[in-house]
Amino acid sequence: xxxxxxxxxxxxxxxxxxxxxxxxxxxxxxxxxxxxxxxxxxxxxxxxxxxxxxxxxxxxxxxxxxxxxxxxxxxxxxxxxxxxxxxxxxxxxxxxxxxxxxxxxxxxxxxxxxxxxxxxxxxxxxxxxxxxxxxxxxxxxxxxxxxxxxxxxxxxxxxxxxxxxxxxxxxxxxxxxxxxxxxxxxxxxxxxxxxxxxxxxxxxxxxxxxxxxxxxxxxxxxxxxxxxxxxxxxxxxxxxxxxxxxxxxxxxxxxxxxxxxxxxxxxxxxxxxxxxxxxxxxxxxxxxxxxxxxxxxxxxxxxxxxxxxxxxxxxxxxxxxxxxxxxxxxxxxxxxxxxxxxxxxxxxxxxxxxxxxxxxxxxxxxxxxxxxxxxxxxxxxxxxxxxxxxxxxxxxxxxxxxxxxxxxxxxxxxx
Numbered sequence: 293x294x295x296x297x298x299x300x301x302x303x304x305x306x307x308x309x310x311x312x313x314x315x316x317x318x319x320x321x322x323x324x325x326x327x328x329x330x331x332x333x334x335x336x337x338x339x340x341x342x343x344x345x346x347x348x349x350x351x352x353x354x355x356x357x358x359x360x361x362x363x364x365x366x367x368x369x370x371x372x373x374x375x376x377x378x379x380x381x382x383x384x385x386x387x388x389x390x391x392x393x394x395x396x397x398x399x400x401x402x403x404x405x406x407x408x409x410x411x412x413x414x415x416x417x418x419x420x421x422x423x424x425x426x427x428x429x430x431x432x433x434x435x436x437x438x439x440x441x442x443x444x445x446x447x448x449x450x451x452x453x454x455x456x457x458x459x460x461x462x463x464x465x466x467x468x469x470x471x472x473x474x475x476x477x478x479x480x481x482x483x484x485x486x487x488x489x490x491x492x493x494x495x496x497x498x499x500x501x502x503x504x505x506x507x508x509x510x511x512x513x514x515x516x517x518x519x520x521x522x523x524x525x526x527x528x529x530x531x532x533x534x535x536x537x538x539x540x541x542x543x544x545x546x547x548x549x550x551x552x553x554x555x556x557x558x559x560x561x562x563x564x565x566x567x568x569x570x571x572x573x574x575x576x577x578x579x580x581x582x583x584x585x586x587x588x589x590x591x592x593x594x595x596x597x598x599x600x601x602x603x604x605x606x607x608x609x610x611x612x613x614x615x616x617x618x619x620x621x622x623x624x625x626x627x628x629x630x631x632x633x634x635x636x637x638x639x640x641x642x643x644x645x646x647x648x649x650x651x652x653x654x655x656x657x658x659x660x661x662x663x664x665x666x667x668x669x670x671x672x673x674x675x676x677x678x679x680x681x682x683x684x685x686x687x688x689x690x691x692x693x694x695x696x697x698x699x700x701x702x703x704x705x706x707x
Contacts (some may be wrong), residue, residue: 341555380507479527480525550626
């Protein structure tokens with residue numbers, strides 16, 4: 293009797309389980325339940341650039357006769373882009389984070405992660421900057437101090453970053469290759485090269501900018517300069533980690549990155565096909581004769597446009613996408629490697645020509661595309677289709693950058 297009752301109870305239990313499973317799926321292919329929801333993001337300080345097509349190439353006569361801007365029609369996926377160039381104060385957040393992480397390491401401010409068991413910096417602990425003895429390694433040696441001032445040695449401000457080589461992984465033929473072989477790592481000193489203000493101009497008095505441009509509050513909202521391509525890439529990685537830490541267990545998004553040169557050109561046009569300038573017109577002045585960007589309008593005539601050197605990152609009117617200073621102020625790094633003939637072999641779907649140059653590679657392979665022209669350039673370099681380049685390990689007083697972020701899902705403008 294007991295055996296019979298036990299058998300009946302087992303059958304009833306199995307029936308209940310089967311019924312509950314049938315309630316959820318009914319034997320149908322319906323996917324996995326309880327997936328995390330995704331409503332998209334709206335990053336602070338960024339604007340959405342909708343998917344679309346553009347006709348790349350020169351918007352005016354190729355005065356240099358270089359033929360490096362051959363016409364081509366391409367399509368670009370929607371993405372977010374910073375509405376201004378990264379400013380001194382935004383970069384300073386990066387510098388202070390690196391500075392504090394070094395100080396926490398020196399002071400031994402760690403905690404054990406409850407999940408992984410790893411030791412991590414305890415950011416809740418305050419740094420005692422009065423304890424100069426424990427933090428002595430962060431400061432200049434006594435012989436290197438100017439006027440006896442105890443100042444932080446910015447040569448110590450190094451940041452380790454990494455990226456995944458998707459091209460190498462996609463073309464790998466070795467099934468036993470480890471994942472680590474596609475993870476690339478590098479280190480960058482992230483303090484801006486303030487000496488560019490002296491180095492870039494012979495017989496020119498710019499020492500006040502070397503001393504003040506990055507740290508003085510008067511320049512907080514001006515674009516950061518003196519950062520090379522690797523430093524800008526490291527900033528994007530840090531910004532991604534900062535964002536992901538804040539989001540916690542939520543679904544990870546795409547990482548912040550530098551825009552490709554064609555994303556940059558597409559965004560600069562502001563939705564105007566064949567627009568030579570971000571404001572859509574053919575001239576650099578409006579109907580009242582006012583200059584529309586910060587550049588060099590004449591020989592030796594830097595201040596006519598209202599800016600002697602750089603100006604605030606949100607100066608002048610934005611283009612129709614809401615992007616400021618896509619022409620002039622500072623030229624901007626892109627993620628793209630520069631090759632004179634790259635337009636001839638680029639794909640027409642999200643074109644992207646990249647090359648991660650090693651230290652021992654020829655200099656020609658270390659060229660990265662810069663776009664937009666700067667405060668010291670003539671109007672030709674401000675045109676949306678003009679390409680130019682600089683070596684990836686070079687810092688200049690007229691090159692900055694802004695970040696991009698790929699939009700996930702159906703494009704907002706795709707009805």
